[in-house]
Amino acid sequence: MITMEPASRPSHARPDVVQAVGRGLRCxxxxxxxxxxxxxxxxxxxxxxxxxxxxxxxxxxxxxxxLVMFIVGHIVGYGIYVxxxxxxxxxxxxxxxTWPTLAVVLCLALLQPVKGAxxxxxxxxxxxxxxxxxxxxxxxxxERRKPDDGRARxxxxxxxxxxxxRTDLAKPETP
Ligand SMILES: [Zn+2]
Numbered sequence: 238m239i240t241m242e243p244a245s246r247p248s249h250a251r252p253d254v255v256q257a258v259g260r261g262l263r264c265x266x267x268x269x270x271x272x273x274x275x276x277x278x279x280x281x282x283x284x285x286x287x288x289x290x291x292x293x294x295x296x297x298x299x300x301x302x303x304l305v306m307f308i309v310g311h312i313v314g315y316g317i318y319v320x321x322x323x324x325x326x327x328x329x330x331x332x333x334x335t336w337p338t339l340a341v342v343l344c345l346a347l348l349q350p351v352k353g354a355x356x357x358x359x360x361x362x363x364x365x366x367x368x369x370x371x372x373x374x375x376x377x378x379x380e381r382r383k384p385d386d387g388r389a390r391x392x393x394x395x396x397x398x399x400x401x402x403r404t405d406l407a408k409p410e411t412p
Contacts, residue, residue, distance in 0.1 A: 251268070251369070252267065252268070252270070252361065253361060254358065254361030254362060255361075256270075256361070257357040257358070257360045257361030258354050258357040258358050258361060259357070260353075260357055261274060261350075261353035261354045261355070261356050261357025261358070261360070262350045262351075262353055262354040262357065263350070263353070264349055264350060264353045265353075266285040266287060266288060266290055266292075267290075267356065267357040267360035267361065268285060268288050268290035268360065269285060269287050269288040269290065271285075271287040271288070272285035272286045272287035272288060272290075273285075273286060274292065274353050274356065275349060275353070278348075278349060279348060279349060279352060281293070281295060281297075281352075281356065290360075291366065292356065293366075294365055294366030294367070295356045295359055295360075295365065295366075295367075296359065296364070296365045297352050297355045297356055297359070300355050301348060301351045301352035301355050302348065304351050304355070305343075305344055305347045305348055305351050306344075308343075308347060308351075309340055309343045309344055309347065312339075312343060313336050313339055313340050313343070316335075316336065316339065317332070317336055320332070320335075
C-alpha cells in the first residue's frame with residue numbers, strides 16, 4: 238500500500254508566505270525556488286525558466302526602495318550616532334567618506350533581494366495576478382498595465398478620438 242507522506246509531495250506544491258518570501262530574498266522564483274526571479278539587476282523576468290510561473294503581473298512598485306531606505310537609514314543613522322557619542326574627535330573626513338559610501342553600497346546590495354522578497358510576499362498571499370483561484374485577476378492586471386490598448390479600442394468603436402469625446406462630454410448641450 239502506498240501512502241502519501243508530506244515529504245513525498247511534489248516540491249512545486251504552493252509554498253507558504255514565509256517560504257515564498259525567503260525564496261524571493263534569495264532572488265529565486267517564489268513558486269519553485271529554483272528559477273531566477275530577475276533578468277537583470279532590478280528587471281523582473283516575465284516568467285520562471287524552471288516552472289513557468291508568471292511574474293510580469295507583480296506590483297512591487299515603490300515598496301522595495303521604501304523598505305531599503307528604511308533599513309539603510311537606520312543602519313547609517315545609528316552608525317553616525319555611535320561614532321559621534323562613543324568616540325571623541327572623529328575626523329570630518331571620516332564622516333564625509335564613510336556614511337555616503339556605506340549608504341550607496343547598502344542600497345545597491347539590498348534593492349534586489351528586498352524586491353524579490355516583496356514579490357515573494359505578493360505570491361505567498363496570492364495578491365494581484367498570483368491568485369490561483371481567480372484566473373481573471375491576471376487579465377485585469379494586464380489591462381491596467383496597457384492603458385493605450387483600451388483607449389485605441391474605444392476610439393475604434395465610436396470613431397472619435399478619445400480626447401475629442403471628452404471635450405463633447407464637458408460641453409453642456411443646448412436645446
Ligand atoms: Zn519557478
